[in-house]
Amino acid sequence: MAARIDLTLDCTDARLLAEFWKTALGHVDEPPPPPFRTRKEWFAQFDLPDDDSVDDAAWLCDPDGVGPRLSILKVPEPKAAKNRLHIDVRVQVPGSSDERWARIKAEAERLVKAGGTISSEFDGHHIVMADPEGNEFCVAAASA
Structure with missing residues (x-):
């Protein structure tokens, strides 16, 4: 059985990149996993630093369930070199x-x-x- 993959993009502005990749791929915001009603509720279960925010990330999925999911996560360091995977x-x-x-x-x-x-x-x-x-x-x- 082949493994499925998700892709994660590091960024400085998760909302900006999420809007771009939704346009590029036709993806939509992925709903939070059950039993959570919102991503904020889901995010609160993790023991994260106070300055981490659900607004610093986005989760996208193919509405038809075919393409890989995208996680877009804010990181403190800037992009430094060419991507090794694109x-x-x-x-x-x-x-x-x-x-x-x-x-x-x-x-x-x-x-x-x-x-x-x-x-x-x-x-x-x-x-x-x-x-x-x-x-x-x-x-x-x-x-x-």
Whole structure:
């Protein structure tokens, strides 16, 4: 049986990154685990320092239960280097290579409007981007 994974992103602004990744992936805020009614109620069960806040984190999930969950957690240190692991945002694109590239470019532009930046383009294949906090990811066509 294959293991499922969750992805965790460190950040300085969990709300900003949560909004970006909800837009990018179509994820939604993940409800708290039962029996808790709110994330604040769930968070209170842990013996955490007084300056830790539920507002310093976000939990996102694929509404269809297919993609990995994302935990977005505030950390005190800034991003220091290139990611060793990154997310690939895959777009469904039937048709010719020109149609694929047009769809990849359109998705990248949508994500720029959501706060991302384009780092480089590999013409006809994929676009390297960064989220609002500089975490690298790629936009490419989904495998057939």
